[in-house]
Amino acid sequence: MLITTRFAPSPTGQLHLGHAYSAVLAHDFARANGGRFLLRIEDIDGTRSRPEHVDTILSDLRWLGLDWDGDPVFQSQRLPLYQAALDRLKGMGLLYPCFCTRAEIAREVAASVSAPHGPDGPVYPGTCRALREDERAARIATEVHCWRLDMAAAVGRAGRALDWHDAFAGTVRAAPAIFGDVVLARKDAPASYHLAVTIDDAAQSVSHIVRGRDLFDATHVHRLLQALLALRVPEYRHHALLTDAAGRRLAKRSGAPALAALRAAGEDGRALAETLRSGSLPVGIARAKD
Numbered sequence: 001m002l003i004t005t006r007f008a009p010s011p012t013g014q015l016h017l018g019h020a021y022s023a024v025l026a027h028d029f030a031r032a033n034g035g036r037f038l039l040r041i042e043d044i045d046g047t048r049s050r051p052e053h054v055d056t057i058l059s060d061l062r063w064l065g066l067d068w069d070g071d072p073v074f075q076s077q078r079l080p081l082y083q084a085a086l087d088r089l090k091g092m093g094l095l096y097p098c099f100c101t102r103a104e105i106a107r108e109v110a111a112s113v114s115a116p117h118g119p120d121g122p123v124y125p126g127t128c129r130a131l132r133e134d135e136r137a138a139r140i141a142t143e144v145h146c147w148r149l150d151m152a153a154a155v156g157r158a159g160r161a162l163d164w165h166d167a168f169a170g171t172v173r174a175a176p177a178i179f180g181d182v183v184l185a186r187k188d189a190p191a192s193y194h195l196a197v198t199i200d201d202a203a204q205s206v207s208h209i210v211r212g213r214d215l216f217d218a219t220h221v222h223r224l225l226q227a228l229l230a231l232r233v234p235e236y237r238h239h240a241l242l243t244d245a246a247g248r249r250l251a252k253r254s255g256a257p258a259l260a261a262l263r264a265a266g267e268d269g270r271a272l273a274e275t276l277r278s279g280s281l282p283v284g285i286a287r288a289k290d
């Protein structure tokens with residue numbers, strides 16, 4: 001089997017050391033196995049993605065000494081692919097339009113005594129799942145809406161327990177229901193992260209998904225979508241996240257230095273990549289325990 005990995009940044013900001021670590025691991029795993037390393041720019045979020053971040057990301061990766069195979073793939077150029085998958089899921093009766101605003105959902109959750117919480121926060125209370133077909137049709141014509149997966153119906157349709165394999169966590173039983181009725185097509189974008197990433201990883205024949213543990217839970221949803229859309233199930237390698245000395249996960253907003261800033265300050269990117277791959281982290285950086 002040809003080993004294929006990818007690095008899939010969202011150009012909504014600059015990369016930091018946590019991204020560099022993930023990219024180095026994905027790159028090295030492919031290269032060590034004579035495989036391919038792909039670069040995919042996850043830019044379907046039209047309001048937050050910026051072309052200038054794409055240029056910076058490419059420069060950062062080159063500075064780290066990472067080379068990718070082929071041209072970078074842009075999700076914004078693959079919308080028909082996501083639309084086709086949505087149409088398939090709609091045809092299976094597994095999607096419904098949701099007209100709720102964030103504020104309406106928050107009000108409903110606040111009013112409920114036992115609103116379940118999933119990995120991404122409160123689970124959608126299912127308000128629009130109960131709409132009648134004629135009401136849906138009338139409102140679709142005039143109101144902005146997203147499309148949600150009817151999780152119970154989708155799990156029922158999959159019809160059996162689903163597993164996936166993670167190099168660090170072992171065999172994992174998929175538990176997508178903890179997310180509730182996830183959004184698969186957003187109001188402002190024709191796909192959500194869950195849908196686009198699942199379709200693309202399959203379409204690009206990614207065999208090993210190397211990414212941070214922050215996306216571990218999302219894999220439950222991806223595994224369900226793979227079952228529904230009859231896609232190949234890749235292997236997963238969810239690696240530990242990097243933290244600062246105080247144990248806080250690296251993030252732009254908590255002050256993690258951008259790779260672009262290190263590059264501009266004249267730091268040696270290849271030496272940094274060497275440090276990351278050797279397992280001895282830069283000063284002030286730690287690896288999260290879980």
Ligand code: GLU
Pocket residue numbers: 008009010042197210211215
């Ligand atoms: N685009 C996602 C991010 O930047 C990563 C997607 C993935 O690796 O599955 O967080």
